[in-house]
Amino acid sequence: MMTKEKAQKIAEKIFALTKADGVAISINGGSSSNLRFARNTVTTSGTSNDTSISISVTFGKKTGRYSFNQFDDKSLQEAVQRAEELAKLAPEDPEYMPPLGPQTYPDVKAYYLSTADVSPEYRANVAKDCIELAAAKNLIAAGFVENSAGFSFFANNKGLTADHTSSSIDYSITARTQDGSGSGWASSGHNDVTKFDGRKASVRAIEKASMSVNPKAVEPGKYAVVLEPQAVMDLLSSFAFRFDARSADEGRSFFAEAGGKNKIGQKLFPDFVNITTDPAYPNAPGFPWSEDGLPSRKTVWIENGILKNLRYSRYWAERQGKEPVPFASNVVMQGGDASVDDLIASTKQGILVTRFWYIRDVDPKTMLLTGLTRDGTFWIENGEIAYPIKNFRFNESPVAMLKNTEMMSRVERMQFAGSVNLIPALKVKEFTFSSLSDAV
DSSP states (O other): OOOHHHHHHHHHHHHHTOOOSEEEEEEEEEEEEEEEEETTEEEEEEEEEEEEEEEEEEETTEEEEEEEOOOSHHHHHHHHHHHHHHHHHSOOOTTOOOOOOOOOOOOOOOOOHHHHTOOHHHHHHHHHHHHHHHHHTTEEEEEEEEEEEEEEEEEETTSOEEEEEEEEEEEEEEEEETTSSOEEEEEEEESSGGGOOHHHHHHHHHHHHHHTSSOBOOOOEEEEEEEOHHHHHHHHHHHHHTOBHHHHHTTOSTTEETTTEEOTTOBOSOTTOOEEEOTTOTTSOOOSBOGGGOBOOOEEEEETTEEOOOBBOHHHHHHHTOOOBOOOSSEEEOOOSBOHHHHHHTOSEEEEEEEEEEEEEEETTTTEEEEEEEEEEEEEETTEEEEEBOEEEEEEOHHHHHHTEEEEEEEEEEEETTEEEEEEEEEEEEEEEEEEEOOO
16 A cells, blocks of 8 residues: 555656646555355455556646556656657647646545455455355355455646545355256445455345246236345446436436436436435445546435436536536435335235346437346245246336336445445336346
């Protein structure tokens, strides 16, 4: 882990090596250690360490960027020269924005030494526990457990500096039946290893695999669904990326309105739909800054079903006479008081979906997506899981999902690969499954 002081010294050396109008430096690095297992045995284990620097230099509106991973004085000088050469060759950027001056950043607690120091024995025990649970049920397990610690540093020649450290432990597990007809999946993660529960995830995946034996085929169509938090997150992650004012103002998104306007201020969803971003949210930290070092901040995207904000880049904000609104660094969706079991119990007939995968865009203007269900899809009858069913391809929009939501569970912390969100399960009265899939 590079210290802020060392990163600052590197930045000062780089600033002294160039007379460019604008200079920005980003240093990112850290270490990660992992263990992978498959077919009920450990297959690989290792540790990686990496640190890289990206330099951006600007003359007028012409910018050159160069990335490298050497920190000696000669390498710094060569990197600056290369970035300057690229800047002089580059065309002018009509959307160039000058560097920001000093900024104030939110206090984001995302680093825990105990997580960074997780031992190989700890990771091995997570795998051992899962493998033993799977073998006892005559199932085949595969999974990946990784702990990491990282740092980010950003500075420019106008006096801006920002730094951030984080840690995480991430675990995902897939359990399969011996004949390959059934599958279950779960994941778990946390910045603080003392709040991590790998066994709970293993048990969940194994239970779902055991329940998935010999799935039945159900005709495609529109069905009521209970979407577990991971399935909701799979769709909302795409949704959150589209909170963008420019694409709306230019008529390229669902949030577009006629005449070069957007839908900010319009009621688009039921009253109980509330989605916010807060980089300093307890138990779900985001990232302290966005583009060019612009500070992240608490932002309400949807309040009581009303669209309250869209992201404004610095360039688009200036052009539209607005204040910049940074990108969502985490997603916090308000939930209800129910459990997933309560959502199932309230469903006379429908489908329970564990998660989606291979999601692709179909129509950006309606936010229509396509993808597949995976690793635990079940038929619900009279408030109970009746039997496993074969997977579907779906064609649905997260907009329609939210509009058709009837009930929400309490939120769950969803983390993987460092991204942290708080998401509830949803009961949706109508969801479109377009065809069957033979994939497990």
